[in-house]
Amino acid sequence: MTQSSQDVLSRRAKAVPPGVFNATKIIAAKAEGAVITDIEGREYIDFAGGIGVVNIGHNSPRVVAAIKEQADKLLHSCFHIVMYEGYISLAEKLIKIAPGNFEKRAALFNSGAEAVENAIKISRKATGKQGVVVFENSFHGRTLLTMSLTSKVKPYKFGFGPFAPEIYRIPHAYCYRCPIGREYPSCDVGCADALSKMFIGQSAPENIACLIVEPVSGEGGFITPPKEYYAKLKAICEENDIVFIADEIQSGFGRTGRMLAMEHWGVVPDLTTVAKSMGGGMPISAVVGKAELMDAPQVGGLGGTYGGNPVCAAASLAAIETIEEDNLLAVAEKLGETLRTKFEGLMDKFPIIGDVRGKGPMLALELVHSRETKEPAADKTRELVAYCLERGLILLSCGNYGNVIRTLMPLVITEEQVEKALSIMEEGFVAISK
Structure with a gap:
């Protein structure tokens, strides 16, 4: 009998120490390409990639x-x-x-x-x-x-x-x-x-x-x-x-x-x-x-x-x-161009984005309360991550101040998945900028 995510989380609390951190409460059942499916059948676009481990995608056929x-x-x-x-x-x-x-x-x-x-x-x-x-x-x-x-x-x-x-x-x-x-x-x-x-x-x-x-x-x-x-x-x-x-x-x-x-x-x-x-x-x-x-x-x-x-x-x-x-280096280069163009466009719209940086699709958005003072916006970063997760997009934050969003999606991600993920992110920026 398949258990619910809550059942598994209850077991986790009794078996695994809290020092072993979890960025989300997702319990994965399977994954393919750039999508993770949890044990209740919900799908998530994965911009974390196992913290940069699955550049070639989840369950890559050759592997x-x-x-x-x-x-x-x-x-x-x-x-x-x-x-x-x-x-x-x-x-x-x-x-x-x-x-x-x-x-x-x-x-x-x-x-x-x-x-x-x-x-x-x-x-x-x-x-x-x-x-x-x-x-x-x-x-x-x-x-x-x-x-x-x-x-x-x-x-x-x-x-x-x-x-x-x-x-x-x-x-x-x-x-x-x-x-x-x-x-x-x-x-x-x-x-x-x-x-x-x-x-x-x-x-x-x-x-x-x-x-x-x-x-x-x-x-x-x-x-x-x-x-x-x-x-x-x-x-x-x-x-x-x-x-x-x-x-x-x-x-x-x-x-x-x-x-x-x-x-x-x-x-x-x-x-x-x-x-x-x-x-x-x-x-x-x-x-x-x-x-x-x-x-x-x-x-x-x-x-x-x-x-x-x-x-x-x-x-x-x-x-x-x-x-x-599969010529994934060229794929990555093109993906990086798409992401950077979108992120720089978001930066023009949302003053909370203080900096866009990185190479290829290894990109970051640094969130600040003010572009003048550059005060780190760790609280808003957490809000954005939570907003996106609720809508099916896994994001990771990083940085010494916890105010940076980083992109580590599998390079095999489809154009449709990229478009959907970026749309969720933009909606998230609207929400946290109110």
């Missing part, structure tokens, strides 16, 4: 078929004990995808946080240094080290200290709320100089192993730096033997209209972390980058029981094939 085929052959052996070709094939594929005209290696793990931790381990071993530079508004995970890297205190860090040492935080290129009080392009991207200044007041470059940054920040509010920013940071890193790590966990695999978002800036990272849509819905992650760095850890220094699981590796290969064969 489902690959999972079924692999499950009939081998579920698990642990790559450290008995190897299998899928792990190696996926590593080879990631090496081709990652930028850089140099020899590369790839190692597979389970989650984004695990990939970030291993990228830092690799950097420390290769350089013999310990320090890590991160950015305000960053999010890198919930483990001890990645939680320490993450910028926002509540809910991610509050009460969970002490935190990992040797982490140094600098301002990000948040043009809408410029950390140096200037405007682009007359600023000459002076915010990038924060890295050099950090060497004076926080830690010498001789102690810094790596810098890690999200090309487009995720939880931090989809902050999107100017075109010169990452090149300037990379040059400082090269001058000081600091490994430049791009955290592409949310921004990769078509999310911005490129396979990897850093391509928009023309910068080649030393190491790249990937996860989320890399697996098409299955849990898998990786670190890929320069062979001289990846080869630095001793035998046994990298790994994990489930890393690069055969079924997850098969799903990932199928997900990448789907992006390539």
Whole structure:
């Protein structure tokens, strides 16, 4: 007998701790493409995409078929004990995808946080240094080290200290709320100089192993730096033997209209972390980058029981094939143009929208009570999310102030679904602007 959503929610309250948060009260029964259907048959257009995990769509046919085929052959052996070709094939594929005209290696793990931790381990071993530079508004995970890297205190860090040492935080290129009080392009991207200044007041470059940054920040509010920013940071890193790590966990695999978002800036990272849509819905992650760095850890220094699981590796290969064969990068680029045009039109209509930013369909709308004061409108953001959810559209908020709407819809979303979703959003802005 099928239970109601309320029945399941009552069971959840007794079985699952409140620390495991839920953005909605939807109980999913199935999903396909860009639509989730709950156990009572109600459909929702999904602008959250499992927090950027299903760029190729829910239950993508190639991925489902690959999972079924692999499950009939081998579920698990642990790559450290008995190897299998899928792990190696996926590593080879990631090496081709990652930028850089140099020899590369790839190692597979389970989650984004695990990939970030291993990228830092690799950097420390290769350089013999310990320090890590991160950015305000960053999010890198919930483990001890990645939680320490993450910028926002509540809910991610509050009460969970002490935190990992040797982490140094600098301002990000948040043009809408410029950390140096200037405007682009007359600023000459002076915010990038924060890295050099950090060497004076926080830690010498001789102690810094790596810098890690999200090309487009995720939880931090989809902050999107100017075109010169990452090149300037990379040059400082090269001058000081600091490994430049791009955290592409949310921004990769078509999310911005490129396979990897850093391509928009023309910068080649030393190491790249990937996860989320890399697996098409299955849990898998990786670190890929320069062979001289990846080869630095001793035998046994990298790994994990489930890393690069055969079924997850098969799903990932199928997900990448789907992006390539179905030309989803071009689809994403077109979708991004449609969304940006609509969002900029909404900004003209509704003063509550202070900023529209992002790359491709990885876009954000920052809501403010006043464009003059830029006071964050977290209350209105919550109202908009609730309004849209009630009418069948799942939206996610983000940002350190909780006042940013982000778009993470599957790239396979239909034109009709996009039109309906944007119509709901516009109605929502009318409602919250009264």
